[in-house]
Amino acid sequence: MRVALLVNPAARAGAHTGAATNAAERLRAHGLQTSILSGGSAAESSELLRAAIEAGVDAVAVAGGDGTVNLALQELAGTGIPLGIVPAGTGNDFAATLGLRELDVAAAADAIAGGVTRSIDLARVTRDDGSTRFFGSVLASGFDSKVNDRANAMRWPRGGSRYNIAILVEFLTLAGIPYDIAYEGADGTRGEVHGDLVMATVGNGRTYGGGIPIAPDADPSDGLLDLVLVRPAGRLRLLRLLPKVYRGTHAIVPEVSITRVRSVRLASPGVTAYADGDPIGALPLTIDMVPGALTIFTP
Known part of the structure; x- marks a missing residue:
């Protein structure tokens, strides 16, 4: 499985931690091909993710908080491509709703590698x-x-x-x-x-x-x-x-x-x-x- 791991260095908090690197190492240890995407802005991050999806990744992961996860939602909604979350932001409220907020990096990566998915709703503005x-x-x-x-x-x-x-x-x-x-x-x-x-x-x-x-x-x-x-x-x-x-x-x-x-x-x-x-x-x-x-x- 090919995974694009998104981290936004322009995020307000959490983006400069080692969460993304550690998550990528854990995913690779499970045999998943993992590429880290890191744009210099929210717009650039979205462009990088969009290109990765067009290139045919099998899954997307986000190491960050709600703002960075929200960038991924815009590209993944309706595609069926699964999203994994490594909670590493200020609020992590979306992760909390999904029961993922308390996961550490290893547990979050293991959840992605485990391959179990479910569908949820999104609100549209x-x-x-x-x-x-x-x-x-x-x-x-x-x-x-x-x-x-x-x-x-x-x-x-x-x-x-x-x-x-x-x-x-x-x-x-x-x-x-x-x-x-x-x-x-x-x-x-x-x-x-x-x-x-x-x-x-x-x-x-x-x-x-x-x-x-x-x-x-x-x-x-x-x-x-x-x-x-x-x-x-x-x-x-x-x-x-x-x-x-x-x-x-x-x-x-x-x-x-x-x-x-x-x-x-x-x-x-x-x-x-x-x-x-x-x-x-x-x-x-x-x-x-x-x-x-x-x-x-x-x-």
């Missing part, structure tokens, strides 16, 4: 200009996208703790944001939400921000998205909500609603959405599900 992009874990807009803005600009600390700090800082200027939302529910019925929200989040996976279970019951194999809406409340009340968010028990709070949907359109002026930890576009955006779009290696 359509912008107003008609362009599209896939994501695997969570799309965030509103308060949580502002947290992403702040966390991504922070040089210290590394890891998931910077998201915690960013959350607390953003609370100082917390305010409701006007939204217009239209969705198709799991049973095909249509629904709309209009008015101020703190945030509107769409989950294919369960966690974001390095393990925060914002959509605790999301299943990337059920053909549905989890739409999580948080309505304004007093700042102190929302601050008290945070421990429930970290435990994944926030669905019981009156200001929170979680709805299973087939598709959803989010509109709000001046709001940029993030997906898999990176900016994906300004609202309005339409998000729908592509069932079974990705094949992944699993232990």
Whole structure:
């Protein structure tokens, strides 16, 4: 089996570790022909991966975090070429949803060499200009996208703790944001939400921000998205909500609603959405599900 192992040296964290080299050595020890692809930018990395796929690789592996995995999703969606993940990034939320987050390099490489795969869904974002992009874990807009803005600009600390700090800082200027939302529910019925929200989040996976279970019951194999809406409340009340968010028990709070949907359109002026930890576009955006779009290696 020929494997293309993607690592992005422009990633914010984890890309300069020895994860890729160690994974490649482990894969080769299993008899797999493994080539490391490392572009100087996200665009160059995508080009290298696209060329490898066109040349006929049998599998793709990524040594990195959600941002680098997201690059691979764009090229692999719908191809049937399996993806292996060596978690080596800041958040690794997509890997967490798939049960791979805690794997070390050797175990992740062994899962690829083992050859066991399964199919999962991907969420597809359509912008107003008609362009599209896939994501695997969570799309965030509103308060949580502002947290992403702040966390991504922070040089210290590394890891998931910077998201915690960013959350607390953003609370100082917390305010409701006007939204217009239209969705198709799991049973095909249509629904709309209009008015101020703190945030509107769409989950294919369960966690974001390095393990925060914002959509605790999301299943990337059920053909549905989890739409999580948080309505304004007093700042102190929302601050008290945070421990429930970290435990994944926030669905019981009156200001929170979680709805299973087939598709959803989010509109709000001046709001940029993030997906898999990176900016994906300004609202309005339409998000729908592509069932079974990705094949992944699993232990």
